[in-house]
Amino acid sequence: MAHAHPVKRYSGLMDWLTTVDHKKIGILYLIAGGFFFLVGGLEAILIRIQLWKPLNDFVAAHTFNELLTMHGTTMIFLAAMPMIFALMNAIIPLQIGARDVAFPFVNALGFWTFFAGGVLLNVSWFAGGAPDAGWTSYAPLATTTYSSGHGVDFYVIGLQIAGIGTLIGGINFLATIINMRAPGMSFMRMPMFTWAAFITSALILFAFPALTVGLVALMFDRLFGGNFFEVSNGGNAVLWEHIFWIFGHPEVYILILPAFGIISEVISTFSRKRLFGYSSMVFATVLIGFLGFMVWAHHMFTTGLGPVANALFSIATMLIAVPTGIKIFNWLFTMWGGSIKFTTANLFAVGFVPTFVMGGVTGVMLAAAPADFQYHDSYFVVAHFHYVIVGGLILGLFSGLYYWWPKMFGRVLNETIGKICFWTFFLGFHLTFFVQHFLGLMGMPRRVWTYLDGLGFNNLNLISTIGAFLMGIGTIAFLINVVVTSMKPRDAGNDPWEDGRTLEWSIPSPAPEYNFAQTPLVRGYDALWKEKMEGKSGMTPAEPLGSIHMPSPSILPFLMSVGLFIAGFGLMYADGKYDNSFVAFVFNNHIFAGFGLLITFACMFLRSVFDDHGFHIEPDELHDKGVKA
Amino acid sequence: MSNEHSATEEHAKRHKHEGPRKHIVAFIFSILLTVIAFAAVSAGEVNQSFIYIVLIVMAFLQVFIQMSFWMHMKDRGHIFPTVGIIFGIVIVFTMVIMAEYWAWW
Amino acid sequence: MSTHSHVDGQLPHEPEKATLEGRNKVLGFWLFLGGETVLFGTLFSAFLALRHQVGDGNPTSQELFELPTVALATFILLTSSLTSVFAIQAMHTNKVKAMIGWLIVTVLFGFGFLGLEIFEFNTYVHEGHKFTTSAFSTSFYTLVGFHGAHVLFGVIWISMLIAQVMKKGLNVVTAPKIYVAGMYWHFIDVVWVFIFTVVYLMGKVG
Amino acid sequence: MNRWHVLKRLMPLLAGMVLLLSACGRADLSTLRPQGPVAEEQFGLMKLTIIVMVLVVLVVFAIAVYVIIRFRRRPGDKTIPVQVEGNHKLEIIWTVIPIILLVILGVPTVKTVFGLAQDYTKDPKAIQVQVTAHQYWWEFNYPNLGVKTAQELLIPDDAVISVEAKTADVLHSFWIPSLAGKVDTNPGGNVNIMYFKAPKTGVYLGKCAELCGPSHSLMDFKVKVVDRKSFDRWVAAMKAPVALPADKDVADVLNNQCLSCHAIGANGGQLFPNLTGIGGREAVAGILVNTNDPKYANEGSVEHNLAKWIKDPQAVKPGTLMPKVELTDQQIDAIAKYLAGLKLDYETTK
Ligand code: HEA
Ligand code: HEA
Ligand code: CUA
Numbered sequence A: 001m002a003h004a005h006p007v008k009r010y011s012g013l014m015d016w017l018t019t020v021d022h023k024k025i026g027i028l029y030l031i032a033g034g035f036f037f038l039v040g041g042l043e044a045i046l047i048r049i050q051l052w053k054p055l056n057d058f059v060a061a062h063t064f065n066e067l068l069t070m071h072g073t074t075m076i077f078l079a080a081m082p083m084i085f086a087l088m089n090a091i092i093p094l095q096i097g098a099r100d101v102a103f104p105f106v107n108a109l110g111f112w113t114f115f116a117g118g119v120l121l122n123v124s125w126f127a128g129g130a131p132d133a134g135w136t137s138y139a140p141l142a143t144t145t146y147s148s149g150h151g152v153d154f155y156v157i158g159l160q161i162a163g164i165g166t167l168i169g170g171i172n173f174l175a176t177i178i179n180m181r182a183p184g185m186s187f188m189r190m191p192m193f194t195w196a197a198f199i200t201s202a203l204i205l206f207a208f209p210a211l212t213v214g215l216v217a218l219m220f221d222r223l224f225g226g227n228f229f230e231v232s233n234g235g236n237a238v239l240w241e242h243i244f245w246i247f248g249h250p251e252v253y254i255l256i257l258p259a260f261g262i263i264s265e266v267i268s269t270f271s272r273k274r275l276f277g278y279s280s281m282v283f284a285t286v287l288i289g290f291l292g293f294m295v296w297a298h299h300m301f302t303t304g305l306g307p308v309a310n311a312l313f314s315i316a317t318m319l320i321a322v323p324t325g326i327k328i329f330n331w332l333f334t335m336w337g338g339s340i341k342f343t344t345a346n347l348f349a350v351g352f353v354p355t356f357v358m359g360g361v362t363g364v365m366l367a368a369a370p371a372d373f374q375y376h377d378s379y380f381v382v383a384h385f386h387y388v389i390v391g392g393l394i395l396g397l398f399s400g401l402y403y404w405w406p407k408m409f410g411r412v413l414n415e416t417i418g419k420i421c422f423w424t425f426f427l428g429f430h431l432t433f434f435v436q437h438f439l440g441l442m443g444m445p446r447r448v449w450t451y452l453d454g455l456g457f458n459n460l461n462l463i464s465t466i467g468a469f470l471m472g473i474g475t476i477a478f479l480i481n482v483v484v485t486s487m488k489p490r491d492a493g494n495d496p497w498e499d500g501r502t503l504e505w506s507i508p509s510p511a512p513e514y515n516f517a518q519t520p521l522v523r524g525y526d527a528l529w530k531e532k533m534e535g536k537s538g539m540t541p542a543e544p545l546g547s548i549h550m551p552s553p554s555i556l557p558f559l560m561s562v563g564l565f566i567a568g569f570g571l572m573y574a575d576g577k578y579d580n581s582f583v584a585f586v587f588n589n590h591i592f593a594g595f596g597l598l599i600t601f602a603c604m605f606l607r608s609v610f611d612d613h614g615f616h617i618e619p620d621e622l623h624d625k626g627v628k629a
Numbered sequence B: 001m002s003n004e005h006s007a008t009e010e011h012a013k014r015h016k017h018e019g020p021r022k023h024i025v026a027f028i029f030s031i032l033l034t035v036i037a038f039a040a041v042s043a044g045e046v047n048q049s050f051i052y053i054v055l056i057v058m059a060f061l062q063v064f065i066q067m068s069f070w071m072h073m074k075d076r077g078h079i080f081p082t083v084g085i086i087f088g089i090v091i092v093f094t095m096v097i098m099a100e101y102w103a104w105w
Numbered sequence C: 001m002s003t004h005s006h007v008d009g010q011l012p013h014e015p016e017k018a019t020l021e022g023r024n025k026v027l028g029f030w031l032f033l034g035g036e037t038v039l040f041g042t043l044f045s046a047f048l049a050l051r052h053q054v055g056d057g058n059p060t061s062q063e064l065f066e067l068p069t070v071a072l073a074t075f076i077l078l079t080s081s082l083t084s085v086f087a088i089q090a091m092h093t094n095k096v097k098a099m100i101g102w103l104i105v106t107v108l109f110g111f112g113f114l115g116l117e118i119f120e121f122n123t124y125v126h127e128g129h130k131f132t133t134s135a136f137s138t139s140f141y142t143l144v145g146f147h148g149a150h151v152l153f154g155v156i157w158i159s160m161l162i163a164q165v166m167k168k169g170l171n172v173v174t175a176p177k178i179y180v181a182g183m184y185w186h187f188i189d190v191v192w193v194f195i196f197t198v199v200y201l202m203g204k205v206g
Numbered sequence D: 001m002n003r004w005h006v007l008k009r010l011m012p013l014l015a016g017m018v019l020l021l022s023a024c025g026r027a028d029l030s031t032l033r034p035q036g037p038v039a040e041e042q043f044g045l046m047k048l049t050i051i052v053m054v055l056v057v058l059v060v061f062a063i064a065v066y067v068i069i070r071f072r073r074r075p076g077d078k079t080i081p082v083q084v085e086g087n088h089k090l091e092i093i094w095t096v097i098p099i100i101l102l103v104i105l106g107v108p109t110v111k112t113v114f115g116l117a118q119d120y121t122k123d124p125k126a127i128q129v130q131v132t133a134h135q136y137w138w139e140f141n142y143p144n145l146g147v148k149t150a151q152e153l154l155i156p157d158d159a160v161i162s163v164e165a166k167t168a169d170v171l172h173s174f175w176i177p178s179l180a181g182k183v184d185t186n187p188g189g190n191v192n193i194m195y196f197k198a199p200k201t202g203v204y205l206g207k208c209a210e211l212c213g214p215s216h217s218l219m220d221f222k223v224k225v226v227d228r229k230s231f232d233r234w235v236a237a238m239k240a241p242v243a244l245p246a247d248k249d250v251a252d253v254l255n256n257q258c259l260s261c262h263a264i265g266a267n268g269g270q271l272f273p274n275l276t277g278i279g280g281r282e283a284v285a286g287i288l289v290n291t292n293d294p295k296y297a298n299e300g301s302v303e304h305n306l307a308k309w310i311k312d313p314q315a316v317k318p319g320t321l322m323p324k325v326e327l328t329d330q331q332i333d334a335i336a337k338y339l340a341g342l343k344l345d346y347e348t349t350k
């Protein structure tokens, strides 16, 4: 029955542009996300240089606002989320014993739309000014009346496009985890990272549409004279705050849950011990995801919602400490009685636990509304969220990267450089952000371009800046490590850490194109560990060796996102004044924008009309590695 | 993959129900609910909040009918769609309450 | 699980769920609709928050809305939902011709609805209820317009599927697409139920 | 077990830490050194939360350190630890204890939320102030007293100050860290209320705490607390007529170029900062601190600061709406001198 269709297979650049292989898409996400992390980090360094002494004028005031807006936006949407997607793409199908994700084509599309949006957002630097209204873009500051350049347009349209990519990525993972699990892989046998990815994807699915609407509304106001936030015509500025935070709070759990997942895997592996309290971990994850939607107004305590709302949201927010605490103690007790090996991956994971707790407890402090009247929009909040994001998510990501690097690239990262990387980043991090708590309490507002002398802020800001440089060195150490490692031979075995517990360690590193030559039969939680303990060297296959169906590569996802990029650009410049009458004609009549959309829709049409039959890999083509008769 | 087995098993059961009659009945119901809603408004001079309640109830009944009969949500094997939609509705509900009570004060 | 095993004649009872690809598509589309629920929910909340912000001298919802037009549009859309069910039923019994017929009827109803909506918007604009008039008008056109755009996308999509089925026949590749389009159509209908309730009827009441 | 004993011994440590905290920052700016009952109440809640949080962090740290040291893998160790699935008793403990801690936090939180939401806007004994935020200056209107001023909020030390805050343009946030937490200023008819008391006379620093444009960081204001008698005298002085410069040329320039926007006494417009008594204020434009003993770049004598400001407002506050008016240096000096002389004599203690 399997008649192999002739399929064009590309190599080189074309391979990367057309790939629908989740492992390659994972690497693409990693490269793009990593690049944007450096950009966002550079912006952070510039922010810190500006703030290292009082009354500094290293950058101009409006440039500072652009920097801080782009730093926040880039880090959250273009660095953190893609790097999460990188690990999810690279690992989730392997962990559930699947050959592929549910929608390989859509997966590629998700990556390319995110990338198009990210590039569009950063083009703003060269097109007359970046967005400058903060990553929250509160109206009316973000409306044309007060931000007349194109900066915020780039924010609105760039995020819209990137958001589409994220949303379809989330749907893809939900469908993958629900439908593609190997035989025997029941929900309560799924590894914690898969669970975290599952809940994260659900949060994406329900949170991002709210952002979509918010951005559409702001776009309509800015480009088409709408009145959503135009107070003089009956609009409501607070409405934006609500919409943004209905998205925004779940977003922060979208960021942290995958890190929780990573930490669970790493700590359990390197303690050689089963994850303590697995079912309560699952329960806690679900609960955090659910509660995450009910607390958004804690960002708006000072907006004037009134005491009833403030009290309700205070209590609801505090409740999240309970499931999070369950997770913290479960990690500690996973280590308890274990045999802990301090690889770099585990250093990051162990460093994560107390650091995240410090960020989490300041979150609970912020949740007390009357006290938040003091903390809000001060550096205390900056300290809080960098503790949970950098001290939580970024440490988690580093941990995950060191842990899964061999699975992604076939090489184990250098441990010595890894340890230098950890200690500089970790110490730099605490140096940067610990003191910011006190700056905030001492009365320093956030988002300030500069501060006056003699207010007692000088020393702490200087310390903070030094810490930021240390973090920069740590990051550079990681880059060096990547380069150094890539010059070594590809020699990682199936299970380079030797204590691997989950399915991804049962297959070669890097995983072959088809992941599993034979779908494994899962017989319990920690599937591979269970087999190992029973003296087996690998998984029992659930099916005979047969030909493997693969999706064909396609350039359409790339072209579709190019189309969106063009459309976004055209839309933004549709009301411009142009010297050249042809350019004016093309832009002002939405022809340019229409052209972009046309590309996108044409690609959709092609995709729908021409069925993708894919191709087959026959048993004799499989590498002999890891195949059992 | 994992639910291939159960999916085939379900076939026979589900097919028995599928006749146009059920759908026409559902259709008549939804038309009826719509007519009630429009009539409630056209009647005028009735208590405003009462009408609101009638309208909302009609709308939800209608959605229930359509989702369960026409989108097969009541059928087995629809756990995730059901959970998904219900969670979406819960979120929407909190948002709508927000819009009505807290956006203006 | 090859996509070709069932082509030609012996289509399974529920061809949309015969392959893993098909099941993925249906599930993925359900999830997408979950997201759409939040999308429309947010639009509804924005509309609810702004609906009384009419501004001085601009037409209010009571003055503007013509219930007979809305009732007609509602009737059209509800009926089209029924015809789309018939199409899916025809698909399940492998009556391709009937399926195509019902789909065409559905599309025609869709166009009818769109025509009414365009007519309606046009009237409003002439009564001074433009997109830029007030917060009420902006949120009204955005909400109802988003729904209209969904209908428009739906009719184009279903038309394309009709063409595909005519050319390729009904098989395990095309069946999930039809099924999913049917779900989409019902969803649009459900959203409309809330639009006529919340926007038009509640707007008429005040 | 002597667990509670340990806790008891920790208590002085915690108390000491709180003490240390309260030595942090300037008394007129730090939230850690509250100078009025509202900030004190908030600080009380902050102290409670900080103590609970430090406890939580210490417990986690202690377990973490113990585990890391005790259970590290010795080289060559090949043993497989017992694969524990979980422990219901433990799991219940670390669910229940946090809940208890949250109740301890939640109750005072809710109480304070409602306590601080009291409405004094109808209270005849309170001083009513309408605060309007502008890019990048603060307008203070006393509707019951018929006085309007800018940048420096003058209040008596014996009354509740009832604030109604709104904005004329973008969002800002009204914050006097050492007296009271902040409240956002919303546009349109959306007015926020708050209240505070300042029992100690003196000057406190206020800040804008919501990103509002390039000069958000420079949108400072002062709160000056005086005794009741001084306050009454100030109100009277604000209403007294003010003479324009004797030099006709200077008066003309001022009238034509400045008073189109500003008010001095009964002269000029009211849309922009009221300059009545500007020479006696603590600072010019909120950030150029007036002092005869300048230490920092933003300090100088009143006259110097005024001249600096008028000469090039954009250089002081990027994006400010006050234009650079074309004036000769002499004119600037003359105007600065005149403005510097606009002092209200109201303080009884001085
Ligand atoms: C990864 C991101 C992330 C995470 C995980 C969190 C987690 C939490 N956050 Fe944070 N937060 C942000 C990112 C994040 N936050 C960002 C980016 C902002 C600022 C946005 C902006 O304005 O730009 C913000 C702002 C923010 C505010 C608004 C502040 C303000 O602007 O005034 C509040 C207020 O309630 C808050 C609270 C919380 C709480 C209660 C948690 C909880 O989930 C924390 C729970 C964890 C613990 C509590 C620790 C472990 C628990 C135990 C050891 C058990 C025992 C503990 C107790 C009993 C206390 N956060
Ligand atoms: C994922 C999210 C994320 C991450 C990872 C970071 C990482 C960092 N952030 Fe970020 N930050 C935010 C999200 C994040 N931030 C958000 C949302 C805001 C709010 C924005 C707003 O108010 O709108 C914010 C605001 C913010 C502020 C407050 C600005 C203000 O209010 O005025 C500051 C100030 O110190 C800061 C600093 C840093 C630093 C030093 C890092 C470091 O961890 C960065 C480390 C990385 C590097 C240092 C780069 C690596 C190296 C190179 C590029 C090579 C060159 C470097 C050298 C030679 C040193 N951030
Ligand atoms: Cu005003 Cu910041």
Ligand SMILES: [Cu+2]
Pocket (backbone or CB within 6 Å): A248, A249, A252, A296, A298, A299
């Ligand atoms: Cu939050």
